[in-house]
Amino acid sequence: MxxxxxxxxxxxxxxxxxxxxxxxxxxxLLWWKRRKLRHLQVLKGISFDVKQGECVAVVGRNGxxxxxxxxxxxxxYKPTSGSISMxxxxxxxxxxxxxxxxxxxxxxxxxxxxxxxxxxRKEVRERIDKIIAFSELGDHVNSPTRTFSxxxxxxxxxxxAVHVDAxxxxxxxxxxxxxxxxxxxxxxxxxxxxxxxxxxxxxxHNTHAVRRIADRCVWLHKGYxxxxxxxxxxxxxxxSTPMDxxxxx
Amino acid sequence: MLSxxxxxxxxxxxLFTMVQRxxxxxxxxxxxxxxxxxxxPLITVMVMSFMFENFLHRGAGVPSATAYILAxxxxxxxxxxxxxxxxxxxxxxxxxIKKIYFPRxxxxxxxxxxxxxxxxxxxxxxxxYLLVVYLRSIIGHGGFANAESPFRLTAIYLPILLVINLVLxxxxxxxxxxxxxxxxxxxxxxxxxxxxxFFMCPILYFEESVANSALNLKWGGWLYKLMNLNPVFSxxxxxRKVLVAPPKITVDNxxxxxxxxxDWRYIGWAGLISVVILIGGxxxxxxxxxxxxxRP
Numbered sequence: 001m002x003x004x005x006x007x008x009x010x011x012x013x014x015x016x017x018x019x020x021x022x023x024x025x026x027x028x029l030l031w032w033k034r035r036k037l038r039h040l041q042v043l044k045g046i047s048f049d050v051k052q053g054e055c056v057a058v059v060g061r062n063g064x065x066x067x068x069x070x071x072x073x074x075x076x077y078k079p080t081s082g083s084i085s086m087x088x089x090x091x092x093x094x095x096x097x098x099x100x101x102x103x104x105x106x107x108x109x110x111x112x113x114x115x116x117x118x119x120x121r122k123e124v125r126e127r128i129d130k131i132i133a134f135s136e137l138g139d140h141v142n143s144p145t146r147t148f149s150x151x152x153x154x155x156x157x158x159x160x161a162v163h164v165d166a167x168x169x170x171x172x173x174x175x176x177x178x179x180x181x182x183x184x185x186x187x188x189x190x191x192x193x194x195x196x197x198x199x200x201x202x203x204x205h206n207t208h209a210v211r212r213i214a215d216r217c218v219w220l221h222k223g224y225x226x227x228x229x230x231x232x233x234x235x236x237x238x239x240s241t242p243m244d245x246x247x248x249x
Numbered sequence: 250m251l252s253x254x255x256x257x258x259x260x261x262x263x264l265f266t267m268v269q270r271x272x273x274x275x276x277x278x279x280x281x282x283x284x285x286x287x288x289x290p291l292i293t294v295m296v297m298s299f300m301f302e303n304f305l306h307r308g309a310g311v312p313s314a315t316a317y318i319l320a321x322x323x324x325x326x327x328x329x330x331x332x333x334x335x336x337x338x339x340x341x342x343x344x345x346i347k348k349i350y351f352p353r354x355x356x357x358x359x360x361x362x363x364x365x366x367x368x369x370x371x372x373x374x375x376x377x378y379l380l381v382v383y384l385r386s387i388i389g390h391g392g393f394a395n396a397e398s399p400f401r402l403t404a405i406y407l408p409i410l411l412v413i414n415l416v417l418x419x420x421x422x423x424x425x426x427x428x429x430x431x432x433x434x435x436x437x438x439x440x441x442x443x444x445x446x447f448f449m450c451p452i453l454y455f456e457e458s459v460a461n462s463a464l465n466l467k468w469g470g471w472l473y474k475l476m477n478l479n480p481v482f483s484x485x486x487x488x489r490k491v492l493v494a495p496p497k498i499t500v501d502n503x504x505x506x507x508x509x510x511x512d513w514r515y516i517g518w519a520g521l522i523s524v525v526i527l528i529g530g531x532x533x534x535x536x537x538x539x540x541x542x543x544r545p
Contacts, residue, residue, distance in 0.1 A: 015543055075350035078539045098348045101270065103277045108270070115266045116351055 003087060005168055005199040006050035006073065011082035013043040013068055042068045044223035045082070052087075055200040057214035057231065059207070059238055064220040066203040070172050073201065088167030088199070091117050093158065100153065102146035106137060109145055110160055117164045127163050134189075135159035136182070155182055162189050169193065171202035187213070207235050250528075253535055257352050267359035272366065286367045287374040290326055294318045301453065316382065319375055320492045321452040321485040324410075327368040328418050328481060329443040334360040335422035336429040336436040339541055346542055353538040354531070357426040361419050365411075372407075375492070376400070403491040403511070410487050413520045417480055420527030423534040430541050446481060455498055456486040457506045477512075480519035487511055 017038040042065045050056045058066045071077050072084055074092035099116055100109045110131055114124045132141050135155040145153065161169070169190075190213060194200065204210055210217060210231050217234040219226040221241075227234050257264075276282040298314040335357035339346070342356050379399035429435035451459065456473075459465060465472040477483050495508030 071347070074348070076347060076542055092349055099345050101274060103274055104270065108273065112266055112270055115263050116345075116349060120262050121266070 003052075004049040005052045005054070005087050006201065007083075007085045007087075008049070008069075008073075009047050009083055011043055011046045011069075011072065011079045011084060012041070013065070013072060013077060014080045015040045015042060042223055043072075043079075046220070046223075046225050047082075048218055048225060048228055050199055050201060052199060053194065053197045054215050055194055055202075055213055056216045056218060057210040058201065058203045058218045058220060059205070059210060059234070060220035060226075063222075065223050066220055067172055069220070070170050070201070070203055073170055086168060089118055089165070090168045090170060091161050091164050091166030092170040093161045093172065098157075100145045100157075103144055105143060106141035106145055106148065106156055107132075110141070110156065113157070113160045114164055117161065117166070119164055131156075131159050131163045134163070134185075151179060151182070158186055158189075162193060166198070168199045168201070171200065171204075173203055173205065207239065210235060250531065250535065253352070253354075253531075257354060260352050260355060263351055264355050264358060264362070267355055268362045268366070271359055271363035275363070283370065287371050290319065290323055290371065291374075291378075294322055297322075297453065316379060316493050317455075317489055317496060318452060319378065320489045321450070323368060323371050323375060324414055324488050325447065325450065325452055325481070325485060327364055328414065329447075330364045330367075331361045331418040331422050332425055332439050332443060333436070334364060335426045336439055338422075339426050339430045340433075343542075353541060354423060354534055357422045357534075358419065360426075361415070361422050365415055365418075369411075379493075401492065401494065406491045406511075407488075410484055410491065410516070413480070413516070413523050414484055416527050417484075417519070417523035420523060420525075420530035422530070424526075424530035427534045427537045427541075430537070431544055446479075449476065449479065450482045450485040451489070452485055455489075455496055455506075456482075457496075457498060457509055460509060461506055477515045478518070480522050483512075483515035483519045487516055 017040050046065075046069065058069060060066050068077070070092070072079055073086060074090065099113045101112070104112070107128075110128065111121065111124050114131070115121065132138075135141075135152075135158075137152060137156060140148070140152065141156075145156075148156070190200065194213075200213075202214075214231050216228065217231045218228050219234050219238050227237060276285060279285060281288065294315055297318050301314045301318065338356040338360045339353065346353065376399075383399035425435055425439055429439075459476060460470070460473045462472070490511040498506040498508075
């Protein structure tokens, strides 16, 4: 494939916040004049590219807009203005177990999640053994996921995401779940994914992880890109910036 | 709308899987499983027909009041469950919607389709019921001579009615699921309206009773026409007419009502309005679907 894997050009994202919280026709009819809608600008014009096969980390304080950026890439939101183009199949690593139904078995949930990530049933059948083997769940996959521990959910979720053969992996702070052994396995899998030419964009507060796997670092600050560069260049600056007291609520 | 349909086609596997999932979940932890789909309406209707035969329409006769009520009641519960299930479909999948992209319309569509599968299976059981009643009447009255065949040739029209019903329910479900995401009153409105709709449709009574009522005659037949504008009304009576033999209904003065033939003009109208509702509902849904995740 030609060209960059991800192009983010001048993306802005604004949310409407309703102070009252109540959401009914009555409130809409009675209070439509007094309704207070706050506009919250989360991203205020962001541009950067991610090359094929690159691993880019997004860092920034809480409320800087990292997760919103990732959600925009996963097409959960539409940008208010600007555009994002993703070149290749995208697999967002879901918040672990987000798509799992508690009453269905692990196996049934694997099918459902993998299909949501864009596989066909046939393709899932072909790699189901690999997914189960990687998750180390064994016979447990046949019991309902409500009986799973959070570590088991995490393992299964990660295992599905890395086996859908995506070209771009979006990871939002999920690698920290699971025990040390499994974390090592995840990193090994990520290295393997990158060796195969895959692109990764991930959000993390863990600066060790960022230094370990990222080629480049995008530092978001209050909705703007503060700095882009190698982790060794950006992270010391990011860590030495004092915490702001007027963070977004 | 065309590009949205293309996108939906691309995600058809997900739709199938989602339907499968809904079917599995519904009776996952119950001992009788799918049987509830038929048991529930059967028990309801048996109670209804007890009232019906003894207090309302004495001598509705062939083959039994239960058959008449079931023929209209099963499609009606499908319609009702579709609207109620789909009103919650977006909100209950919010954790998923917030994490990943897929065409949002798959959620209400999966509710509708899984209910539709239940309807088709329940109609299958309905035919079994007719057969049982038939066999019982043969044994009871000695010989085939007195018993009418339980299956009617007009049942070949059933698919047409089912398609119209599906189109109507899908259109309304898309609209309701989108609206309920922003205004949660919608589901309460839906449950009240469908409850009232039950009485406004010929399920516990016959459309002949409406046509022959004093009120309708006083209005010069307009009440009957007005009620037929409601597609659920004309569908309810049509199901009955294609599935069960014409009823013998006696009025208070002892006269027998003439059964009315199936009026295809009203079915045509129901089909037309259903298509309009589907297009309108899908357009509304598409307009709102990107705002589901950011509802204020």
